[in-house]
Each structure stands twice: as C-alpha cells, then as structure tokens.
Amino acid sequence: xxxxxxxxxxxKSKIPQGDLRDKWSNFKNQAKLISPNNxxxxxxxxxxTGLSGASAAASLAELGYNVSVFCFQDSPRRAHSVAAQGGVxxxxxxxxxxxxxxRMFYDTLKGGxxxxxxxxxxxxxxxSASLIDQAVAQGVPFAREYSGYLSNRSFGGVQVSRTxxxxxxxxxxxxxxxxxxxxxxxxAKKITTYTRHEMLDLVLINGVAKGIIARNLDTGKITRxxxxxxxxxxxxxxxxxxxxxLAMGCNGSAIWRAHKKGxxxxxxxxxxxxxxxxxxxxxxxxxxxxxxxxLRNDGRIWVPLTRNDNRKPEDIPEEERDYYLEKxxxxxxxxxxxxxxxxxAKERIDAGHGVGPLKNAVYLDFKxxxxxxxxxxxxxxxxxxxxxxxxxxxxxxxxEPMKISPAAHFSMGxxxxxxxxxxNIPGLFAIGEANFSDHGANRLxxxxxxxxCVDGYYILPQTLPHYLAQSGNPEAINKExxxxxxxxxxxxxxxxxLGKINGSKTVDYFHRELGKxxxxxxxxxxxxxxxIIAIEAIRNLKASFYNDLKIPSKINGINEELEKAGRVxxxxxxxxxxxxxxxSREESCGAHFRTEFQTNDGEAIRNxxxxxxxxxxxxxDNVPLLxxxxxxxxFTKPTxxxxx
Amino acid sequence: xxxxxxxxxxxxxxxxxxxxxxxVKDISPDMSFLEMLDQLNxxxxxxxxxxxxxxxxxxxGICGQCGLFINGRAHGPRGxxxxxxxxxxxxxxxxxxxxEPFRAGPFPIKKDLKVDRSxxxxxxxxxxxxxxxxxxxxxxxxxxxxxxxVEAAFDAASCIGCGACVASCKNASASLFxxxxxxxxxxxxxxxLEHKKRTNDMVNKMDELGFGACSNTGACEIECPQxxxxxxxxxxxxxYLK
Ligand SMILES: Cc1cc2nc3c(=O)[nH]c(=O)nc-3n(C[C@H](O)[C@H](O)[C@H](O)COP(=O)(O)OP(=O)(O)OC[C@H]3O[C@@H](n4cnc5c(N)ncnc54)[C@H](O)[C@@H]3O)c2cc1C
Ligand code: SF4
Numbered sequence: 001x002x003x004x005x006x007x008x009x010x011x012k013s014k015i016p017q018g019d020l021r022d023k024w025s026n027f028k029n030q031a032k033l034i035s036p037n038n039x040x041x042x043x044x045x046x047x048x049t050g051l052s053g054a055s056a057a058a059s060l061a062e063l064g065y066n067v068s069v070f071c072f073q074d075s076p077r078r079a080h081s082v083a084a085q086g087g088v089x090x091x092x093x094x095x096x097x098x099x100x101x102x103r104m105f106y107d108t109l110k111g112g113x114x115x116x117x118x119x120x121x122x123x124x125x126x127x128s129a130s131l132i133d134q135a136v137a138q139g140v141p142f143a144r145e146y147s148g149y150l151s152n153r154s155f156g157g158v159q160v161s162r163t164x165x166x167x168x169x170x171x172x173x174x175x176x177x178x179x180x181x182x183x184x185x186x187x188a189k190k191i192t193t194y195t196r197h198e199m200l201d202l203v204l205i206n207g208v209a210k211g212i213i214a215r216n217l218d219t220g221k222i223t224r225x226x227x228x229x230x231x232x233x234x235x236x237x238x239x240x241x242x243x244x245x246l247a248m249g250c251n252g253s254a255i256w257r258a259h260k261k262g263x264x265x266x267x268x269x270x271x272x273x274x275x276x277x278x279x280x281x282x283x284x285x286x287x288x289x290x291x292x293x294x295l296r297n298d299g300r301i302w303v304p305l306t307r308n309d310n311r312k313p314e315d316i317p318e319e320e321r322d323y324y325l326e327k328x329x330x331x332x333x334x335x336x337x338x339x340x341x342x343x344x345a346k347e348r349i350d351a352g353h354g355v356g357p358l359k360n361a362v363y364l365d366f367k368x369x370x371x372x373x374x375x376x377x378x379x380x381x382x383x384x385x386x387x388x389x390x391x392x393x394x395x396x397x398x399x400e401p402m403k404i405s406p407a408a409h410f411s412m413g414x415x416x417x418x419x420x421x422x423x424n425i426p427g428l429f430a431i432g433e434a435n436f437s438d439h440g441a442n443r444l445x446x447x448x449x450x451x452x453c454v455d456g457y458y459i460l461p462q463t464l465p466h467y468l469a470q471s472g473n474p475e476a477i478n479k480e481x482x483x484x485x486x487x488x489x490x491x492x493x494x495x496x497x498l499g500k501i502n503g504s505k506t507v508d509y510f511h512r513e514l515g516k517x518x519x520x521x522x523x524x525x526x527x528x529x530x531x532i533i534a535i536e537a538i539r540n541l542k543a544s545f546y547n548d549l550k551i552p553s554k555i556n557g558i559n560e561e562l563e564k565a566g567r568v569x570x571x572x573x574x575x576x577x578x579x580x581x582x583x584s585r586e587e588s589c590g591a592h593f594r595t596e597f598q599t600n601d602g603e604a605i606r607n608x609x610x611x612x613x614x615x616x617x618x619x620x621d622n623v624p625l626l627x628x629x630x631x632x633x634x635f636t637k638p639t640x641x642x643x644x
Numbered sequence: 645x646x647x648x649x650x651x652x653x654x655x656x657x658x659x660x661x662x663x664x665x666x667x668v669k670d671i672s673p674d675m676s677f678l679e680m681l682d683q684l685n686x687x688x689x690x691x692x693x694x695x696x697x698x699x700x701x702x703x704x705g706i707c708g709q710c711g712l713f714i715n716g717r718a719h720g721p722r723g724x725x726x727x728x729x730x731x732x733x734x735x736x737x738x739x740x741x742x743x744e745p746f747r748a749g750p751f752p753i754k755k756d757l758k759v760d761r762s763x764x765x766x767x768x769x770x771x772x773x774x775x776x777x778x779x780x781x782x783x784x785x786x787x788x789x790x791x792x793x794v795e796a797a798f799d800a801a802s803c804i805g806c807g808a809c810v811a812s813c814k815n816a817s818a819s820l821f822x823x824x825x826x827x828x829x830x831x832x833x834x835x836x837l838e839h840k841k842r843t844n845d846m847v848n849k850m851d852e853l854g855f856g857a858c859s860n861t862g863a864c865e866i867e868c869p870q871x872x873x874x875x876x877x878x879x880x881x882x883x884y885l886k
Contacts, residue, residue, distance in 0.1 A: 059778040074699065075765050077805055078707040094785065130779070137781035139774045139828065139835050141798040148788030166798065172706055173801060180773035187769050195762065218754055247701040281674050286682055287703050388705070391729045394674075457778050506686045552694050557656065558755045560697060561689060 002535060002580045003617075003624045011264075011616055011629040014418040015119040020105075020635045024123045027419070028462055032469035039064030041474040044464065045212055045227035047199045047254050049076030049182065051175055051449060052432025053233030055456030058181035061190035063461060068225060069182070070194045070214060072249055072563075077179040080235050080247045081452060084171025085292035085385070087155065087163035088135075088449040090128035095152055099160040101125045106636060108447060111157045111337055112412075112440020113590040113606060114638035115267075115614070117631060119419060120438050124447070127454045132164055134457060138177035142166050153294060155445035157337035157643075163446045168292050168384045174449055178456070197223075198563065200491045202230065202258045202428065205483045208471075209427035213484070213491050217563060220556035222492055224484045226477035229427045229464055232258060233456070236411035236433040238271055240571045240578070241523070242508075242515025244408040245277055245290040251567040252574045255415045255434050263415050263423040264616040264627065266436035268574060269582035270412035272443055272591050273524050275341035278392060279361040279405035288407035289392055291364075291385055293445045296334045298369035298378065299402070301325050301341075303362050307352035313363055313401050324348055332643040339442045339591045340643060342406040346524045347602065349405070361403035370398065406524060410448060412439045412591065413581070416616045416629070420463035421455060424616075427471070429464060431455035436614065441590025495555045498565045503548030507564040510545050514538065514568070514575055522579050527595045531583040535576055542572040577617060577624060584626055587611045608638055645671045645732060648740040649684070651696055657752045657760075663742075673733035677720065678703065678710060680732055681743075698757040705729040705869065708804030711811070712757055713744040718808035718867040726806060726869040746811035750818070750854045761807045763853045764821060770849035771842040772825045774835045787833055800828035802870045809864035809872075815856030820864040822850050823880035824872050830883065843883040 016026040034042070042065050046057045049071040057069045071079060093099040104125035109116060132150070136142065142164050143151040152161040166173040185191040194214065201213040203224070211226040237252030238244040259265050276296065278289045302321045309316065324344055326333040336344070345362045348354065355361050370378055375398060379386070389397050415423050415430035417437055422429050432452035439447060468474070478484075521534035545568070551561035588597040588604035589611070597605040613628040646669045654661025668684050675683075678700050685695035700710035705726040712727045714720035720730045735741060745753055750763040801824070809820035826843050829835030835842075851857075858877055865874040 055778075062777045073701055073707070073709060074761060075805065077765070077768075078701055078709045080702065080707075082707050083702045083704050092784075130781070133781035133784045134776075134778060136784040136787065137774065137776045137834055139797075139801075139832050141794045141801055141828075141832070142784075144789055144791045144794045146791050148790050149785050167802075169706065169802060172804075173798075176801065180768065181776075181778075183765065183769045184773045184775060187771075193765075195765075247707065248703060249701050282672050284672060284675050284679050284683060286676075286679050289704055388729075391705075391725060392731070394731070394733060461778065504690070506689050508682070508686060550689060552689065558697050558758065561695060 001623060003584055003626050005626045006618070007628070009627045011416065011424070011627060012418060013117060013629060014420055015117065016419065020118060020122045023119050024126060031462055031466040034465050034469045036064055040066060042066065042228045042468050043068070043226070044229050044231060045070070045225055046231040046233055047212065048079065048233030048235060048432070048434070049179070050079035050081035050233060050235050050432060051178055051452035052456040053231070054079070054175070054178040054182045055453055056231060056233060056431060056460045057191055058178060058185055059457050059461040060464065061185035061188070063465070067191045068194060068227070069191060070197045070199055072196065072198045072217060074195055076182055076193060076195065077176065079175060080250055081175045081449070082172045083247060084449050085168045085290065086294045087153065087165035087170045087446045088131070088174060088453070089155070089162050089446040090132045090164055090450065091125055091162060092129050092132060094150060095161045097160045099162050103160065104128065104162065107158045108438070108444055109440065109636060110641055111444035112442050113641055114440065114608070114633065115589055115631070116438055116440035117419070118633060118635055123459070124438050124451055124454055127458045128450055131450060131453050131457065135174055135177050138181060140166060140173045140177045153297060154335065155293060157335070157444040165294070168382065171449060174453065199254045200257065200566065201487050202261050203483050203487045204261055204425065205477070205481055207426065209425050210477050211484065213487050218558055220559065222488055224479045224488055226479055228468060228474055229429065231429040231431060231460065231464070232415065232434050233431045234434045237574060238408045238411055240514065240575055241408035241519050242512045243280060243285060243288050245274055245288055248286065251570065253567050253570045255430065256570040256574055258415060258423070258425070258428060260619055261425065262619065263425050263428060264618050265413065265577060266416035266617070267413035267581060267615050268617065269522060269578040269585070270441050270591050271408055272338055272410035272412060273342045273406045274409035275338055275345055275406050276364065276404045277407035279356055279358065279403055281358065289388070290407070290409065291389065291402065291404060293338070295364060295382060295385060298373070298381070299334065299364040299366050300368060301334050301362055301364055303348045303353040303355060313365070322348070322353065329643045336643050337442060337444060343524055343593060345406055356403045361405040363401040364404045365401035366397065367401070408519070408523070410443055412436065412441060412443055416614070420466065421460055422463065422467060427467065429460060431460055441592055495562065495566070498549065498562060498569070499551060499553035499555055501546065501549045502553065503550050505548045505550060507549065507551060507561055507568050510541060510549065511564070511568050511571065513541055514571055517541070518575055518578065522582050525593045525595050526582045528583060531579045534579045538572060538576045538579065545572060580624055581615055581617065584615060585611055606640070645673060645737045647671060647735065647738070650740060650742045651757070652744040653696070653756055654753055656755055661753070671732050673731065675732045676703070676728060677714070677730040677732065678728050696757060697755040700728055703728040706804060708806040711746050711806045711808055713746060713811060715742050718746065718812040719869055723866070724869055724871045726804070746807055748810045748816035750816065751807060751810065763855070764805050764807060764818065766853055767818060767822055767846055767849050768825065771845035774829060775838060789832060793831060797828050797831040800824045800831070800872065800876055803872055804870055806869060808867045808869060810855065812863040812867040813856065814861060814863070815859055817858045818850050818855040819858035819877045819880065820868060820872060820874065822846050823876035826880050826883065827876040839883065840886070843880060847880065847884050
C-alpha cells in the first residue's frame with residue numbers, strides 16, 4: 001500500500017455556528033481582541049509578499065503588530081501575483097444581471113465540484129465587494145465605463161459579469177496597491193522586509209510555531225527569526241511540472257518543510273491545468289506563457305474536423321471546423337470552466353486534431369469578433385495580449401488565429417487550514433494559494449486574486465489576533481533555544497550535502513524529468529496504473545538525484561543552482577504525495593480526472609457517497625496517513641456539475 | 645543558430661570584473677534570450693565552471709526582475725521589450741553579443757549580471773502610496789473617474805520597476821521611475837490630496853540616494869519596456885517646483 005488511513009482523527013474545521021450568512025459575523029462577534037496598546041508586543045513573521053502576504057502584512061501592521069516579511073525576489077513588488085492578467089471577481093452586481101453573494105458562492109462551490117467548505121466559500125463571496133473598494137482607494141486603475149463607473153466582464157464557469165480588471169495586468173495593479181500599502185508600513189517602522197531571503201525551515205517549540213530558518217540568497221548566511229506566529233503566504237507549487245505558467249522561482253518548499261514538521265497537506269494533486277496558454281515549441285523551454293482566459297469572451301475555439309489537417313487555418317472552410325466547446329457545452333460554450341475546456345482540448349489533440357508545428361495546440365480565433373466589433377474594440381479589450389502573443393511567437397493574431405494549449409497553472413491543494421486559516425500546528429497560518437482552501441477541486445477564473453486578497457486584508461487580521469489573544473501574554477522567544485539551533489544545523493547540513501554530490505546532471509535535468517512524469521501520469525487525466533508507475537519512477541528519480549546531481553558546491557554567496565536544488569528536493573517528495581493523493585481518490589472531480597471514472601461521453605463521475613471529503617495528509621515514518629475532513633453540505637445540494 | 649557571447653563576469657561587488665568570451669551552438673530562433681543563457685549555464689555547470697548569475701522570475705515581461713545590457717542597450721535591441729521577452733530571432737546567426745549588467749551608482753553589482761535595485765524600493769517607501777488603511781474604503785463607485793483619466797493613470801502605473809531607465813540614462817537618473825509613480829497617483833482623485841508632499845518626499849529621496857538629475861535626453865523613454873512617456877517627468881518637475 002502507498003498510504004494508510006487514520007479514520008479516528010477528525011479535523012476541527014472550527015466553522016462558526018449559525019446560518020451561512022451569519023457565520024463570519026458570529027466569528028467576529030466572539031473573537032478575542034488585543035487592546036491597541038498591547039499589540040506592539042507581538043511579532044508576526046509572514047513568508048511571501050504576493051497579494052496574500054503583502055496584504056496581511058500591511059493590515060496587521062496597520063493594526064499595530066510588528067511584522068517581518070520575507071521573499072526570495074529582490075523586491076516585494078515582484079512576487080508572482082504580479083503576473084496575473086485577467087481579473088478579480090467581486091459581488092457588486094453593478095451590471096444588475098442577477099448576481100448576488102449567494103450566486104457567487106454557489107458558482108464557486110459548483111465550479112470546485114463540491115469539494116470545498118461551504119462556510120469558507122460563502123465568506124469569500126461575502127468579503128469580495130470590500131476588496132474592490134479597498135483597491136480603488138489605493139489607486140488601482142480598474143477599467144471604467146465612459147460614465148466613470150467601474151466596468152466588468154465575465155470569466156469561465158459563470159453566467160454573470162462579476163470580474164473587475166485593469167487591462168490585462170490586474171495582478172500587477174492589485175499587487176502594486178498592496179506593495180505600496182506594505183511600503184507605507186515599512187516607513188512607519190511597523191514592517192521589516194527581508195528580500196532575497198528564502199525560508200528553509202519552520203521552527204517549533206513544544207509543538208507551537210515560533211519562527212523560521214532562512215537563507216540570505218546574496219550572502220549564503222543562514223539566519224534564525226523568532227515570532228509569536230508564522231504565516232506562510234508562499235503561493236502555489238505548479239512549477240513542479242517544470243513547464244508551467246508560474247514564475248521561475250515559485251516553489252513548494254516552505255509548505256513542504258512545514259508538512260515535514262507536522263502540518264497537514266490537503267489535496268495536493270488538485271492542480272489546475274489552464275486551457276489558454278501558448279503551446280510548447282521546443283525542449284529548451286523554461287516556462288509556458290498564459291494568455292488570459294478573458295480572451296475566451298470573444299475568441300472561438302476550434303480544431304480542423306479532419307485529423308492531421310496541414311492546411312493553413314484560413315484555408316479550412318467553416319463546415320470543416322470543429323467548434324467543439326460550443327457544440328458540446330451549448331449554454332457555456334467557449335466559457336466552459338477551465339478543467340472542462342482543458343480536457344476537451346487535450347482530448348481533441350490526442351485524437352489527432354491538434355494544430356501547429358508540434359500538433360499540440362488548438363485555435364483561438366478572433367475572426368468573427370473582429371468582423372462584428374471591429375479591430376479597435378478588440379484591440380482596446382485585449383491589445384496587450386495580442387502584443388505579447390506577437391512578441392513570443394512572432395505571429396500577428398489579428399490576421400490569423402492564436403494557437404493555444406493547456407498548461408499547469410494553479411495549486412488548489414496546499415496546507416490544510418481551518419476556518420480561521422490556521423494549520424493544525426498552533427501558531428502556523430497559511431493564506432493565499434499556499435493553503436488548500438476555497439476553490440475545491442477546480443478554481444474558477446479570477447477567484448484566486450480574490451482569495452489571496454481576502455485572506456490577507458480581511459480574514460487573517462481577525463483570526464490571527466484571536467489566536468494571539470488566546471495564547472496569553474506575549475513571551476519573548478529565544479533564538480538560542482535548542483529547537484532553533486538544531487533546525488539551523490539540519491538546514492546547513494542538507495545544503496552541504498547537496499553541494500558534495502558532484503555527479504553529472506544539472507538540477508534542471510531532474511526537474512524536467514519530474515515534470516514529464518507528472519504531466520503524463522498525474523496531469524489532465526490520471527489512472528491507477530499510471531499513478532503507480534509514476535510513484536515508482538519518482539522514487540527512482542529521487543535516488544538518482546542524490547547520486548548524480550551536480551551543482552557548484554560553494555554554499556556561501558550567490559548560488560542559484562543550490563537554490564534550485566533545494567526546491568527540487570522538495571518537489572521530488574511533493575510529486576510522490578501528489579500521485580498518492582490522486583491514487584487514493586477513486587472518483588473524478590474538477591481538475592482530478594480519473595479515466596476509470598467517466599461516463600460514456602467522457603464526463604467526470606463524482607462519487608459523493610465515498611469521497612465527499614478533504615484529504616488531509618499527515619507525514620508518518622512509513623507511508624503517508626490519510627485523514628478525512630468530511631464536508632457537510634448544509635445549505636446546498638451537491639448536484640452533478642453540468643455546463644451543457 | 646550559433647553565437648559568440650562576451651559576458652561581464654564579476655565574483656562580487658567588491659572585486660574587479662571583466663568581459664569573458666563564451667560560445668553557444670544550436671540555438672533555436674524561438675528561444676528567449678534568457679533560455680539561451682540557461683543553456684549556457686547548464687553547460688558551464690556540467691563542465692565544472694561557475695554559471696553566470698542573472699535575475700529573472702516571471703519571464704512574462706511583467707515582474708521587472710530581469711534586465712541586461714545587451715549590445716549596449718538596456719533589454720537589448722527591440723523596443724518596448726524586456727529581456728525575458730526578447731527572442732533569439734532578433735539576432736543574426738553567428739553574431740557576437742555583448743552582455744553586461746545594468747550599470748548605475750545606486751545599483752551596485754552583486755555578482756556577474758545581478759545588480760542591487762533596492763534603491764527603487766527606497767523611493768517608494770519615501771511616499772509612493774495613498775495613505776489608506778484596510779477596511780475604511782468608501783464604496784468604489786462613489787468616486788467617479790472618467791475612463792480617459794483611468795487610462796492615463798494606468799499608462800504611468802504600468803512601470804515594472806526594472807530600472808532600465810536608470811541604466812540607460814547617462815546621469816543614472818531615476819526620474820522616469822519616480823515620475824511614473826507620482827503621475828499615476830496624482831491623476832486619480834484618491835491620490836490628489838497627498839500629491840504635493842508625496843512629490844517632495846520622493847524627489848528628495850531620489851537625490852539623497854545618489855541618482856542623477858534628468859537632463860532630458862530621453863533615453864529612458866526609448867529603452868523603457870513599458871513605453872512610459874517622459875512627459876511624466878515634466879509633470880513631476882512642475883509639481884516639485886510649485
Ligand atoms: C500567469 C498567471 C496568471 C494568473 N491570472 C489570474 C487572474 O487573472 N485572476 C486570478 O484570480 N488569478 C490569477 N492567477 C493566480 C493568482 O495570480 C495566484 O494564485 C495568486 O496571485 C497567488 O498569490 P499568493 O499571495 O498566494 O502568492 P504569490 O503571489 O505567488 O507570492 C508568493 C510569495 O512567497 C514568496 N516565497 C515563496 N516561497 C518562499 C520561501 N521559501 N521563502 C521566502 N519567500 C518565499 C515569494 O517570494 C512571493 O513573495 C494567475 C496566475 C498566473 C501564474
Ligand atoms: S519606467 Fe520603464 S524603464 Fe523605468 S523602471 Fe519603469 S518599466 Fe523600467
């Protein structure tokens with residue numbers, strides 16, 4: 001067996017009492033407070049300066065807590081959130097098209113295939129409106145109508161327009177807003193920033209999180225940092241697939257090291273494969289570029305009806321084109337949710353209808369939109385995306401259809417957290433993409449920026465103080481505590497050992513190999529046989545990594561290969577758990593498509609009877625332990641997810 | 645495609661650096677410039693030499709972390725293109741390419757092509773924000789802003805903080821970076837109240853950090869990957885002198 005199940009342990013989700021609409025207020029009404037003059041006695045470490053980390057840091061500092069933030073980039077402004085393009089969802093009902101908090105809650109829950117907690121998802125929708133107010137007040141230049149009112153568009157998986165956007169650079173603008181709020185608190189001396197610092201381990205004293213060990217990436221110096229609470233806001237680990245839409249440095253190390261110290265990982269195999277990315281064009285590639293999903297508002301997706309059709313797209317007449325999404329899902333058409341759109345593309349590509357030099361893409365065609373709306377309108381909506389497409393591919397998409405392909409994108413899984421965003425380790429919190437929360441088995445477009453911001457601006461600033469207040473007077477934590485010393489020694493030893501292997505392959509070689517295994521066997525579709533092959537292959541790869549890695553051995557000073565090696569060490573272990581997680585879930589739900597569980601026409605078969613739970617993985621000496629958090633659908637009825 | 649590369653190598657800021665010659669072969673024209681360097685680095689690592697340090701993260705032209713001086717130009721030969729979005733098809737087969745770090749007094753070299761740009765953060769810390777606490781914001785649609793105003797503010801706000809403006813300026817001025825932020829915030833009603841103080845604080849900070857003054861040569865606008873206009877500098881100067 002690859003895992004065992006612990007059915008006695010029941011995760012405490014700490015969902016507040018009351019009706020769905022009252023739960024968050026009930027929590028706030030009962031939360032313990034710390035008086036303003038005592039807050040500066042507490043120190044909080046936040047790892048990550050993306051939307052979640054920076055917003056949490058700024059908000060806690062405004063309240064009066066002392067905060068240290070860490071990021072591996074040279075400036076907090078460069079966290080990966082900066083790359084998000086399409087938009088952020090919020091329930092404002094500005095369009096009067098029937099949107100409501102409940103509808104947003106329901107869309108999100110259904111989008112996630114009923115594999116998320118109702119209470120969390122409702123709170124996400126409930127807090128969403130304030131985020132837009134906050135961002136506008138900070139100067140985020142969201143798109144406006146000529147009248148001066150905010151504008152909206154729609155995204156995959158919903159039938160209303162609730163997505164706010166700032167050209168194709170929504171993540172950048174939101175992040176700059178929160179980065180500026182962060183910098184304002186640096187000026188006020190409430191926040192200390194540690195840029196170019198990588199957290200390498202979590203330190204527990206008597207089972208409670210009390211600090212971290214970090215490496216200064218410029219000097220190689222290993223340092224100890226103490227705190228009354230630690231927050232991980234380290235983003236997603238989709239880069240585990242090597243080719244992904246994520247930034248080069250994205251990693252799962254911080255959450256994985258916390259997992260090894262006892263924090264549960266939840267549903268690690270739920271990875272969103274995004275349907276609208278640029279296809280791979282060669283083996284040298286370091287990443288795949290995402291084209292915002294908003295393009296699906298006006299672009300029509302098709303492939304040639306005949307297999308291996310080598311004609312140019314303009315030479316293929318209408319009746320020989322297969323608009324497969326519009327045909328299969330008439331009510332959502334090209335706006336079908338990401339998992340469905342990605343799978344449908346892969347299915348067509350695998351069946352021999354793929355286009356482009358490597359036959360690995362489908363067309364995203366603006367011909368009709370250009371004819372109906374004119375080039376100026378399309379350029380206004382998506383101009384920068386068309387420019388980007390041309391820069392990368394050398395092709396002008398106003399003249400011929402774009403070629404797109406699915407790519408690994410977003411981690412729905414992550415550290416398990418309760419309603420208060422606390423992990424099962426007291427004093428350790430996880431926010432944003434680093435936790436598993438709110439998206440279920442599939443994330444709807446534009447909900448992630450929202451979750452990152454809402455976690456950081458509104459939820460953590462209420463729940464973390466509640467924890468601090470409960471844990472009594474702030475105690476001074478000693479950097480010389482044996483727990484810190486021992487942890488530092490272990491971290492140093494590991495780095496030295498990596499440097500000593502002196503084999504014959506680079507870190508990137510191992511990362512690429514791992515990516516291929518995962519993409520092939522634990523990607524868009526999975527099955528038992530493939531997953532078992534993958535687990536064995538990853539174990540072999542891990543063994544050869546420790547024999548055959550070659551990196552420059554100096555651990556002082558700047559050493560990017562050493563940084564990457566540390567991340568790949570963790571990826572090899574996370575990859576194995578991803579496959580085990582996928583193996584244990586004998587159903588298809590959202591991004592998790594087990595080929596054994598599908599209908600005759602290829603739709604997912606979910607199994608609520610047996611799998612209506614969040615998988616929480618606990619590290620143990622032998623095989624990983626599966627602990628189930630059962631999901632209770634008190635206010636909704638899980639239905640079959642149909643977008644037809 | 646094959647290329648000869650001349651790359652600046654410098655172990656750390658405190659030691660002397662020099663140009664070193666390398667060769668790369670079988671480069672696909674579709675490779676990005678950084679992927680070409682990745683390939684060189686894999687070869688260097690395998691042959692026991694130390695790989696070349698350079699910065700990059702998103703590789704989508706938006707994080708502003710990359711930035712190399714290529715053949716004497718910040719971010720290379722293509723206009724409005726960051727280094728990570730530059731592809732080898734922009735070069736001639738067999739060409740010799742010169743690669744150096746962004747050079748400026750306030751951007752000390754860390755190693756090889758990596759420089760310390762934290763001075764740009766210092767400028768923002770001095771006042772590049774709107775002072776609003778979390779949870780106090782009024783309903784967003786109560787502040788009406790015309791579409792044109794938002795678009796104009798956006799043009800300034802899209803600065804990626806790469807520092808190409810500083811590196812391409814003969815005075816190592818950070819005027820374009822600073823002016824872009826000032827102009828972004830001042831054009832919006834939310835940012836207007838603090839405008840005067842913000843401008844003074846940021847401009848003074850820029851001087852204090854050792855960035856040069858702007859002498860209007862316009863190199864920054866030409867090399868800026870985001871195409872940010874130098875008219876923002878005029879706006880900043882006007883506000884500062886008021
Ligand atoms: C190309 C792209 C486009 C997207 N578009 C959209 C969109 O349109 N709408 C939407 O809602 N979502 C979108 N997303 C998803 C969304 O951007 C992310 O989920 C979200 O920004 C994550 O924010 P975060 O704060 O959790 O993490 P991030 O922004 O990833 O920040 C992680 C932070 O952690 C730090 N860090 C990580 N590990 C360590 C460590 N060990 N030590 C120290 N620091 C560490 C990093 O330095 C960084 O500061 C997109 C994602 C991508 C990749
Ligand atoms: S103004 Fe342009 S060149 Fe200067 S930092 Fe910003 S993006 Fe880079």
